[in-house]
Amino acid sequence: MASKIPALNDTVADVTRRIRERSAERRALYESRMADQHRRGVHRGELSCGNLAHGFAACGATDKDALKLMNSANLGIISAYNDMLSAHQPLETFPETIKAAARAMGSTAQFAGGVPAMCDGVTQGQPGMELSLFSRDVIAMATAVGLSHNMFDAALYLGVCDKIVPGLFIAAARFGHLPAMFVPAGPMPSGLPNKEKARIRQLFAEGKASREDLLEAESQSYHSPGTCTFYGTANSNQLMMEMMGLHLPGTSFVNPGTEMREALTRYATEQAIRNTAQSGDYRPFYKQIDERAIVNAIVGLLASGGSTNHTLHLVAMAAAAGLTITWDDFTDLSAVTPSLMQVYPNGQADINHFQAAGGMSLLFRELLGAGLIHGDIPTVFGTDLTAYTQEPFLEDGTLVWHEGPEKSLDEEVLRPAATPFAPTGGLTVLDGNLGRGVIKVSAVQAEHRVVEAPVQIFEDQNDLKAAFEAGDLDRDVIAVVRFQGPKANGMPELHKLTPYLGVLQDRGYQVALVTDGRMSGASGKVPAAIHMTPEALDGGPLAKLRDGDVVRLDADTGSLEVKVDAHEWAERTMRVGDLDHYHVGLGRELFGGFRHLAMRGEEGAGVFGGFEADDLARQEGQIHDEDA
Ligand SMILES: O=C(O)[C@H](O)[C@@H](O)[C@H](O)[C@H](O)COP(=O)(O)O
Numbered sequence: 069m070a071s072k073i074p075a076l077n078d079t080v081a082d083v084t085r086r087i088r089e090r091s092a093e094r095r096a097l098y099e100s101r102m103a104d105q106h107r108r109g110v111h112r113g114e115l116s117c118g119n120l121a122h123g124f125a126a127c128g129a130t131d132k133d134a135l136k137l138m139n140s141a142n143l144g145i146i147s148a149y150n151d152m153l154s155a156h157q158p159l160e161t162f163p164e165t166i167k168a169a170a171r172a173m174g175s176t177a178q179f180a181g182g183v184p185a186m187c188d189g190v191t192q193g194q195p196g197m198e199l200s201l202f203s204r205d206v207i208a209m210a211t212a213v214g215l216s217h218n219m220f221d222a223a224l225y226l227g228v229c230d231k232i233v234p235g236l237f238i239a240a241a242r243f244g245h246l247p248a249m250f251v252p253a254g255p256m257p258s259g260l261p262n263k264e265k266a267r268i269r270q271l272f273a274e275g276k277a278s279r280e281d282l283l284e285a286e287s288q289s290y291h292s293p294g295t296c297t298f299y300g301t302a303n304s305n306q307l308m309m310e311m312m313g314l315h316l317p318g319t320s321f322v323n324p325g326t327e328m329r330e331a332l333t334r335y336a337t338e339q340a341i342r343n344t345a346q347s348g349d350y351r352p353f354y355k356q357i358d359e360r361a362i363v364n365a366i367v368g369l370l371a372s373g374g375s376t377n378h379t380l381h382l383v384a385m386a387a388a389a390g391l392t393i394t395w396d397d398f399t400d401l402s403a404v405t406p407s408l409m410q411v412y413p414n415g416q417a418d419i420n421h422f423q424a425a426g427g428m429s430l431l432f433r434e435l436l437g438a439g440l441i442h443g444d445i446p447t448v449f450g451t452d453l454t455a456y457t458q459e460p461f462l463e464d465g466t467l468v469w470h471e472g473p474e475k476s477l478d479e480e481v482l483r484p485a486a487t488p489f490a491p492t493g494g495l496t497v498l499d500g501n502l503g504r505g506v507i508k509v510s511a512v513q514a515e516h517r518v519v520e521a522p523v524q525i526f527e528d529q530n531d532l533k534a535a536f537e538a539g540d541l542d543r544d545v546i547a548v549v550r551f552q553g554p555k556a557n558g559m560p561e562l563h564k565l566t567p568y569l570g571v572l573q574d575r576g577y578q579v580a581l582v583t584d585g586r587m588s589g590a591s592g593k594v595p596a597a598i599h600m601t602p603e604a605l606d607g608g609p610l611a612k613l614r615d616g617d618v619v620r621l622d623a624d625t626g627s628l629e630v631k632v633d634a635h636e637w638a639e640r641t642m643r644v645g646d647l648d649h650y651h652v653g654l655g656r657e658l659f660g661g662f663r664h665l666a667m668r669g670e671e672g673a674g675v676f677g678g679f680e681a682d683d684l685a686r687q688e689g690q691i692h693d694e695d696a
Pocket residue numbers: 187188189190192230299300301302375377561563587588589590
């Protein structure tokens with residue numbers, strides 16, 4: 069397979085090298101820890117009879133006999149099933165499929181633990197959204213609780229949506245001695261086009277559509293089990309897992325409830341067993357995922373116009389694997405990564421259209437052919453990544469893989485690297501006297517990428533809605549929504565603001581959003597400087613802004629500046645936000661520790677610290693436990 073790997077793009081090679089070099093010490097400590105955990109072996113062999121008996125007390129006779137044998141594999145299943153996310157509901161039946169497939173190979177699979185999952189669609193614009201980002205790290209912790217039984221030779225991670233896959237990945241990295249297999253459920257069939265849904269929302273925001281019209285449109289768009297069909301964070305997750313070789317080739321966007329989906333779940337089980345130490349082709353997570361895989365994920369995200377949330381999640385995910393990545397890595401890779409995919413919010417199509425136009429196998433073919441991703445990384449498929457130009461087929465009920473299409477079947481959705489939608493990935497860091505943030509312009513029309521206007525400041529997204537409805541925003545305006553960072557209120561997505569800001573843009577005003585909060589992966593048309601770091605509560609300059617200050621957002625040059633005399637700006641006092649209403653109700657009082665521990669956006673906004681990087685700093689006396 070390696071013969072298909074062309075020369076790597078110079079910038080991709082440079083960014084990969086600089087990640088490897090800046091991470092060298094922490095990565096070496098990470099790898100030594102994972103190797104040591106592997107040497108200590110699967111605890112099942114060391115468990116006292118009492119421990120082991122507890123571990124399989126509830127199993128049937130066949131599984132009990134198998135579990136006593138140390139040479140058969142026991143798989144740990146971690147699942148994020150619940151009925152609240154349409155994307156996760158299909159996972160309900162996966163464990164039985166997995167257990168049966170494992171038994172058929174003389175091995176076993178145990179449901180090691182469930183993890184929570186929050187639907188950002190259900191909580192969008194609601195208080196629950198303030199737990200959303202923190203739920204990523206709760207999911208990582210819950211996964212560790214399940215795997216801590218240490219009875220397992222490999223782990224299958226069942227999850228799809230926004231923070232769930234990043235949380236599972238963080239835990240998989242910390243159990244890096246285990247072979248990992250990520251198992252998706254796939255997108256729901258296409259319903260009402262996302263663009264039409266967004267149009268009805270704007271009409272409703274203007275009072276030109278009824279609540280009944282809105283609910284009808286939403287229900288036609290989100291209508292059955294499976295992942296929502298826009299290209300948001302959930303579908304970005306699937307693409308990135310495949311780009312890192314943690315999925316089977318072409319599994320990301322096969323619909324749930326199909327024979328193919330069932331066959332892929334069975335095959336994933338069988339392959340996970342083949343990847344265990346007992347099988348002789350030991351493929352642990354930590355030997356698979358290094359800086360090359362992370363760069364592949366970033367390039368895949370950029371080429372596809374993926375979710376801005378991954379400028380947070382990928383930083384935290386990389387840190388868990390002993391790697392330090394920065395927003396400048398994203399910017400530099402974006403400059404050489406062409407936009408090859410236009411799926412809503414970056415276009416009219418949905419993820420099923422992408423799959424029909426050629427899907428992942430064609431995206432791999434184009435990115436490998438352009439030397440933009442590392443083809444020489446080990447994968448869960450037992451090959452290197454050049455095998456991922458194949459896609460799965462069922463032939464007389466047997467799952468096989470064949471080379472996918474060599475050309476796009478719809479160049480309105482998926483294009484070759486030679487004739488991209490745009491020469492760059494459309495993700496830029498914004499720098500200036502308001503801090504650092506990110507902006508995704510792949511869904512912003514060129515004429516809206518530079519906005520200079522007076523700011524109107526809000527400290528709660530509901531106040532912006534009220535100002536819009538009162539007609540106070542019918543002008544050129546940069547809406548600043550501050551005190552939305554991880555330390556303030558958990559860094560919610562402010563996607564509910566999209567229809568209001570979209571109406572103002574459609575009325576011809578210059579409009580933009582600046583916030584230390586997040587936006588949804590489904591946000592797009594209005595220029596938004598998000599993840600502003602440091603956040604307002606943490607000494608960030610957003611706290612010095614006043615209504616009427618003129619700000620210039622220039623996505624083309626990557627600058628965000630307030631036009632206030634430097635001396636006056638230096639003299640400005642910092643506004644102290646009234647945040648108490650964010651900290652009680654719907655469980656938010658349980659997350660005060662997370663808000664205290666939360667790292668900055670550019671560091672991934674997590675609560676675990678820097679793992680080995682912190683350990684090394686402590687050893688060198690740079691930080692002391694009481695400072696942690
Ligand atoms: O990052 C994301 O992709 C979003 O969080 C997404 O998961 C969320 O559910 C959107 O809010 C759904 O879009 P609508 O709110 O437009 O339905």
